[in-house]
Amino acid sequence: xxxxxxxxxxxxxxxxxxxxxxxxxxxxxxxxxIRTWLAFTxxxxxxxxWLATSQEAWWPLLLFWWLKPLxxxxxxxxxxxxxxxxxxxxRQLFRRWPRYALPGLFAQLTWRRFSPSRxxxxxVWQLEGxxxxxxxxxxxxxxxxxxNRSWLMTVVMIHLExxxxxxxxxxxxxxxxxxxxxxxxxxxxxxxxLQSLMASVCLYLAMCITEPLYVACGFSLYxxxxxxxxxxxxxxxxxxxxxxxxxxxxxxxxxxxxxLLPTPPAQAQATLPADTKDEQQQVIELLAGEDYMPFDTFxxxxxxxxxxxxEDSSIWETLWKKLFxxxxxxxxxxxxxxxxxxxxGLLWGIVWAVFAGVVVWLLLKVVNQMGFRLPxxxxxxxxxxxxxxxDIRRQSLPDDIASAVNACLQAEDIRGAxxxxxxxxxxxxxxxxxVPLAAxxxxxxxxxxxxxHHGSTPALQFLGDLxxxxxxxxxxxxxxQAAEVKALLSRWQSLGQAETAxx
Amino acid sequence: MTSxxxxxxxTQLAQGIEQRLNQVLIGQQQVVREVLIALIGGxxxxxxxxxxxxxxxxxRSLAKVLELDFNxxxxxxxxxxxDVTGHAMxxxxxxxxxxxxxxxxxQLLLADEINRAPAKTQAALLEVMQERQITIxxxxxxxxxxxxxxxxQNPLDQEGTYPLPEAELDRFLFKVMIDYPAHHDETRLVNMxxxxxxxxxxxxxxxxxxxxGPGLLAMRQLSDGILIDEQVLDYALRIVRxxxxxxxxxxxxxxxxxxxxxxxxxxxxxxxxxxxxTPDDIQQVARPVLRHRIQLSADAEIEGQTPExxxxxxxxxxxxxxx
Numbered sequence: 030x031x032x033x034x035x036x037x038x039x040x041x042x043x044x045x046x047x048x049x050x051x052x053x054x055x056x057x058x059x060x061x062x063i064r065t066w067l068a069f070t071x072x073x074x075x076x077x078x079w080l081a082t083s084q085e086a087w088w089p090l091l092l093f094w095w096l097k098p099l100x101x102x103x104x105x106x107x108x109x110x111x112x113x114x115x116x117x118x119x120r121q122l123f124r125r126w127p128r129y130a131l132p133g134l135f136a137q138l139t140w141r142r143f144s145p146s147r148x149x150x151x152x153v154w155q156l157e158g159x160x161x162x163x164x165x166x167x168x169x170x171x172x173x174x175x176x177n178r179s180w181l182m183t184v185v186m187i188h189l190e191x192x193x194x195x196x197x198x199x200x201x202x203x204x205x206x207x208x209x210x211x212x213x214x215x216x217x218x219x220x221x222x223l224q225s226l227m228a229s230v231c232l233y234l235a236m237c238i239t240e241p242l243y244v245a246c247g248f249s250l251y252x253x254x255x256x257x258x259x260x261x262x263x264x265x266x267x268x269x270x271x272x273x274x275x276x277x278x279x280x281x282x283x284x285x286x287x288x289l290l291p292t293p294p295a296q297a298q299a300t301l302p303a304d305t306k307d308e309q310q311q312v313i314e315l316l317a318g319e320d321y322m323p324f325d326t327f328x329x330x331x332x333x334x335x336x337x338x339x340e341d342s343s344i345w346e347t348l349w350k351k352l353f354x355x356x357x358x359x360x361x362x363x364x365x366x367x368x369x370x371x372x373x374g375l376l377w378g379i380v381w382a383v384f385a386g387v388v389v390w391l392l393l394k395v396v397n398q399m400g401f402r403l404p405x406x407x408x409x410x411x412x413x414x415x416x417x418x419x420d421i422r423r424q425s426l427p428d429d430i431a432s433a434v435n436a437c438l439q440a441e442d443i444r445g446a447x448x449x450x451x452x453x454x455x456x457x458x459x460x461x462x463x464v465p466l467a468a469x470x471x472x473x474x475x476x477x478x479x480x481x482h483h484g485s486t487p488a489l490q491f492l493g494d495l496x497x498x499x500x501x502x503x504x505x506x507x508x509x510q511a512a513e514v515k516a517l518l519s520r521w522q523s524l525g526q527a528e529t530a531x532x
Numbered sequence: 533m534t535s536x537x538x539x540x541x542x543t544q545l546a547q548g549i550e551q552r553l554n555q556v557l558i559g560q561q562q563v564v565r566e567v568l569i570a571l572i573g574g575x576x577x578x579x580x581x582x583x584x585x586x587x588x589x590x591x592r593s594l595a596k597v598l599e600l601d602f603n604x605x606x607x608x609x610x611x612x613x614x615d616v617t618g619h620a621m622x623x624x625x626x627x628x629x630x631x632x633x634x635x636x637x638x639q640l641l642l643a644d645e646i647n648r649a650p651a652k653t654q655a656a657l658l659e660v661m662q663e664r665q666i667t668i669x670x671x672x673x674x675x676x677x678x679x680x681x682x683x684x685q686n687p688l689d690q691e692g693t694y695p696l697p698e699a700e701l702d703r704f705l706f707k708v709m710i711d712y713p714a715h716h717d718e719t720r721l722v723n724m725x726x727x728x729x730x731x732x733x734x735x736x737x738x739x740x741x742x743x744x745g746p747g748l749l750a751m752r753q754l755s756d757g758i759l760i761d762e763q764v765l766d767y768a769l770r771i772v773r774x775x776x777x778x779x780x781x782x783x784x785x786x787x788x789x790x791x792x793x794x795x796x797x798x799x800x801x802x803x804x805x806x807x808x809x810t811p812d813d814i815q816q817v818a819r820p821v822l823r824h825r826i827q828l829s830a831d832a833e834i835e836g837q838t839p840e841x842x843x844x845x846x847x848x849x850x851x852x853x854x855x
Contacts, residue, residue, distance in 0.1 A: 467848035471811040504761045505808035 036112050039252065039261045044178035047253035051246030058111055062104055062241040068119050069103050070233075078229050082222055090229055097240070098137040098147060102130040102155060104244040109156055112252075129155050133164070143384065145180035146172070148247020149254075170258065177250050186243045193235035194228070201227055426453055434518050443508040447499045450514070454492055454521055461488075472496045491520050535747040542754040543805040546572065549597055549742050550803070556593045556739065557586050558724070559717025565803065566708045566820050567594070567682070572751050573799045575705020575792065576661050576681040578646075578696075578824060585710045587684045589736070591642045596736045599744040600678065603638040607649035609692065613656035620669040631668055636660050639679055639745065646683040647693040654700055657681060661703045678748045698783075698827075705792050706817075707824035751802070758798040759808040763853035768793040768814045771850050775826050780842045783827035792821045811852045819843050 037050060055062065070093075077089035103122050106129045110117050117125075133154030137147065144150060150168060153159050159167045171177070256262055427433040430453045437446035455475065459466070462483045466475055476496055479489055495517050502508045536542040546568065553564045563579070567590065570577045579587050588604065595602035605616060618634030635641065636657070646654060660666055664675045683704070685696075701707075713721065743751075769790050776784030794809075796817035801809045823839045832842060 468851045469815075469848045471815060471852045473810070473812045474815075500810055504759075504764055504810050505806070506759060506761065 036114060037249075037252075039256050039265060041257050041262060042253050044176070044182075044250060044253070047249045048178075048182055048246045050253070051249035052242065054108060054112070054249060055242045055245040058108070058116075059241070061111070061116065062107055062245070063237055065103050065107050065119065065122060066100070066237055066241055068122075070100050074233055078226070078233075081229065082226055085222065095142065096138065098142070098151065099130065099134060101148070101151065101240060101244050102126075102134070104241050105129075105151055105155055105248060108245055108248050109152070112248075132158055132160065145183045146177075146247075147183065148243050149177055149179035149250050151244075152248060152251045171251070171254050177254050179247060179250050182246055182250065183243075186239055186246075189242075190232075190235050190239040193239065194232040197231035197234055198228060201231065426456060431518060431522060434514070438511045438514060441511075443511065443514060444502055446511075446514050447495070447502055447509070447517075450518060450521060451495055451499050454495055457525065458488055458492060472499060488524055491517070491524055495521075535743065535750045536754060537750070539754050539758075539802065539807050540805070542751045543802055545743055545747065546751060546803050552597050552739065552742055553590070553593055556736065557590050558721040559713025560586065560590070560710060563590070563708055563710050566706050569796050569799045569803070569817065570706045570708075571598075571678065571680050572748065572755060572802070573705060573792075573795045574678070574752055575796070576683070576703060578701070578704040578707045579682060579684045579710055580687055580707060581684070581710030582686060582688060582712075585712065587682075587710060588642060588644070591640055591682050592736045593739055595640045596739045597742050598640075598678075598748055599741045600639040600748075601676075602640045602642070603635040604642040604644060605635050606644045607646050607653070609648060609650060611649045611653050613653050616653060616656045617660070617666045618668055629669065631671075631673075633673075634666075636666055637673070637675065639676055641679075641681045643681055643683040645686060647685045647696055650694050651697065654694065654696060657683075658700060658703065661700075676745070678745055678752070698825075701824045702786055702788050704824060705796060706820040708820055709823075755799045755802045758801050758806075760794060760798065761808070761853075764797075764809050764811055764814060765794060767811055767850070767853040768797065768818075771814065771818055771847065772822070774846055774850050775822060778842070778846055780829055780832035780837055780845075781826050782829040785822050785825035789821055789825050793817055796821055815847055818847060 037054065042050065073096075074093055077093050081087065081089040103126070106122060106125065107117055133151075137144075137151070137154070141147075141150075149171070153164060153167050153171065157167065426449075430449065434446045434449050437443075437449060451472070458479065462479055464475075464478045464482050466478060470478070473496065476489070476493055479492070483489065498509045498513060498517060536545050550564055550568055553568070554561055557564055567577055567579075571594070579590075581587065591604070592602060594600070605611070614634065616634050617636050618632050620629045621632050622628075623630045641660075643657065646657075660675065661681050664677070664679050665672045666675065667673070681704075685693075712718070772785050772787075772790045772793060774784075775781055775789075778784070793814060797809045797813040800813040800816050801807070804813070819840070822843055826839055826842070828837060828839060828842065
């Protein structure tokens, strides 16, 4: 990598200035990178879109989205060469594809797919060719504080992509003649092939802009971080001085060595010759220049509770504070001293566990929505506690139903007797034949549901007769005779004995 | 013409009308039943469905089977109230104002695509539906009973329509959803048209009357005597009252809905041959009575819920009457 050939000025910048540089890179090479994007993605996207439309499936478009790291590789290859004055042709990009696209791709498409720093990390695989332990150490070094803000840039890009695609959809909607009677809300709430197709095309068009921009910004963040860490600006400055003073390179090397040695300045000044002093002065001026010593002053303001320092804060507050401090300290410790210390891993473990939980929850929800049933999981029909307003729980019933019914009959309370018998019958039958019933289920609905699920058994025939007697008594105000209730009671008893005998 | 004197006669007659209509309108048994309940119960019906499902055929068949007058108004954006009710015009020969009666002067009025007309024209039907009279130039004209408005609206093509105001919606006893017939019903329909059993055009000449206006009024009178137990009536009221404070609903049903449920449940019991109303009758009529009287909350609409799904949930949650 010849830094002197770089098309951009490599100087230490703040993360947002680096993102700004990324946008400048994109603006300068907009057409070549968009062309590269189209060359590598148009046909795959067209095929997947056709598949999605013809099969009315959502997974082809999800697949395209999932493969984004793959589509971004040619863009990064193009940028990385263009920055050093070598603009690759499409033919070259296709020919070199296995070389730059495959390293680290599996990781990026699997466990690192949701990394918010994708565009920042990709150059480590693609350009540096790091792998294994070396890769992890390299990433650890690049992600050391101060933060490179690459995750925040990803968040911004996601929003930009969505806004642009919605804006395009709105534009299409506005350009559609009103005679077609298209409602904008329908585009979001009512699915149709045409609408899905239009939305997908709009999203792709938005990606034609956002993806090259995203890669450029991530790449410039990466360059910026390396400039900070490796002092590329110093290297360039010294090289320039070296060239200007051709023939005195050895003296320059000595000078740099002298500067880096812990020699007292006065003594160094005294021992160096006059030419060397000039060189030293130039280097000091160089280092003091705006480009090389961009010291910034930051002022942070934060809300502080007036009672924060008071000692009567609650136990929970104290615990939260301690946990937060511990996490913060462990993160800073991990980022400076111990790259793989346990607290950092723990923190990431929690994040990934939460993420995995969300993914599993979403999958279960999708599976549930699509009507699939997990193996070994049988639907459980909760036994209702009330049917038709009747409490059918065992504990609500008397121990001896027959005596209680007879007592009601002796008191000429036909309704009471039938109500009791109906409750007891439903409680028994629903224990034996569980069916989904709600509080609003009427007697007839209960009977219909039981028959639908279990056919016409003697027990359900008895229940049908009992419900008829109940309906006549309760709703038609034509109470049945006591003898009929007794007959029903004896049928219920004999059914109970038969059920006991069978099982 | 047959006029029932007992409840059993009325049941037989109602089922006869239903059977006759089902022969013409294939695969729409639920629609036929609900329209007949509304007719016998003295209410009006709002029918919602895409074109081509036999709405006009249903009304014409109804008019023919019951020997009632029938008029049809196609509602359009330029339709004026006087085009519906009629107006007074100056007769130069007699030098007097003469009342020109509009198409609303009939017994069965089909208001086709009612939501295509502006609010003032829709409002012209308010008096007709509620008071069964039409006022022209300050003079009220009573309409001949039985009288029924069957309004239709198309769930598609909402551009340029005027949604019916709540006050007018409330005056419809039922909102009936007419959907595509099932596959086997549609096959039967096409075969019947192809072999000439029925004509593809709206030909109802082959239908013979089953009863007439007085017969229908007698059925209504008999249905009024059907017993509703206090608990069952309370159940109907609890269902309606729950709509006013139920998750997913921003606007519930009015007391007019409670009356409608009770009245319709009685006619439903008549169809079932019973002289008393059961909670099942209430459940059967609750959906068509309530679906146009409730308003989904914004959250529920965004979640993709429909009045049907919310009503199903509501009916599951309201406890059936306890004894």
